[in-house]
Amino acid sequence: MDDESVQMMAAAGTFLVADVYNGDYIAEAGREQGWRADVLAKNDQTTLAQREGFTKCLTAGVRIAFGTDSGIYPHGFNARQFAYQVRCGQSPLAAIQSATIHAAELIRSDDRVGRIAPGYLADVIAVNGNPLQDIRLLENAVFVMKDGVVQHRGSDTRAAQA
């Protein structure tokens, strides 16, 4: 991603959605599972360049929204990407914002989702501990509510209550 592209994105307000976790997954699981050699080679060529582009965009003030390309890797691992975004230069808060307020803006739903505020849809999750101190806590949601209905309460929740 060249400097001119980055500047144009920043000026236009274009969101960057970069699946910076996926490259590692493909490199590891793809080799184990014997994926096509051309796919693995292309992955190797792009993984580092993509992460450098992410950091470049971050520095230039490009808006960043969270997106992982799930389906390449098994669904449910989505939150593994937060640690990669932090490694590429985001603060833990900024990484969380990319998957809440900024993502909501990108999908034009920022009046409904992405915040815990009056009138917003009751989509609420919980993790054990403080994710600003350990971003990887997001990889284990122990409570999930969507539309006001509890979808999931992990066994960790019960342990904490006991």
Place this chain on the structure above:
Amino acid sequence: MPSGTRRRHLKWHETGSVITRRPAGLLVYPRLSVSSEPDMLRCTGYGRTCSRLDEDVGLPGDRPWQLEDTGMAALVIRRCSYRCKMTISMRTVIRPHLLLDVVTGDLLQDHAVVIDGHRIGGVVAVGDVPAEGPAFVDLPGQTVLPGMIDCHTHLVGEPGGGHGYAELLARTGAQEALSGARNARDTLLAGFTSVRDVGTFRAFVDVALRDAIDAGWVAGPRMRVAGAYVTCSGGGGDITGLAPDVDAVVPYEFRVGVADSVGDIRRAVRRVLHGGADFVKLIATGAVMAPGGVPGAPELTEEQIRAAVEEASLPARMSPPTRTVPRASSAPCAPGCAPSSTARSWTMNQSR
């Protein structure tokens, strides 16, 4: 009823009692209290859980009532042939150790989140929560934050794809859809309550999955869907890597969005939007996962991209009558792609 809520009829009943089809466990007995609004009876739940509404909710009158779904937790009972309706909402209070305000980064202690039906009622100090009435969810030691959003998922189909796209032809549409139901559940349970799902090779399975989730048939995140990939022939959204004599007979549903001329691009954009897509996904450059694709190499011209944007930006007359189609667009680009054609609120997805 909150604006934007879709009404769906769940069940008629004849006798004054209502049996809901909603999953057991989270509905709340309403206490019927009539508000002053002439055509609205508002009932508030009192924290008890039940699976049937008819056990002690004696609905007044002898006329049939109609139950409508307004989301996962709130129900509207409308009395037929009257213009009155009744909202039964559940009030829940979540009391975590910490509440993360994702706008400011503040971590709030001793605060509770009040849930009214399917919406956030407010964030209040723990001391201000009434001791009786609502159902409490206590989360000691835990931090609460908004449900997360992933703007780049592919919920339909089997994960992987590193063996080439011929594998897609070994599965039926039904298998793709059922895999999608599993994937949607796994995504939701990981804390992602909304997704922008950017494409399926078998057209419109994502639309069906979105609607099934909205209807409460399967568990999953709220979806915005692309319907199909708008891509050039042999591009990242086409079925590539097939033997040439097989390639010619790939079923239409795999190539709904495959287009080359500017006119065909316009037609493809109209097709996906008319089929129920919420936005248009253009595959602008070569994809890592596609056999033959070269990352960074243009697969659409600027003229094609501009035509697609123009077509997607037309007034909503193209959309099915029951849906409003937001016109967000996304142009996945591999590193190095010049985004000269991207406009405000476009995305540069760095795709595989």
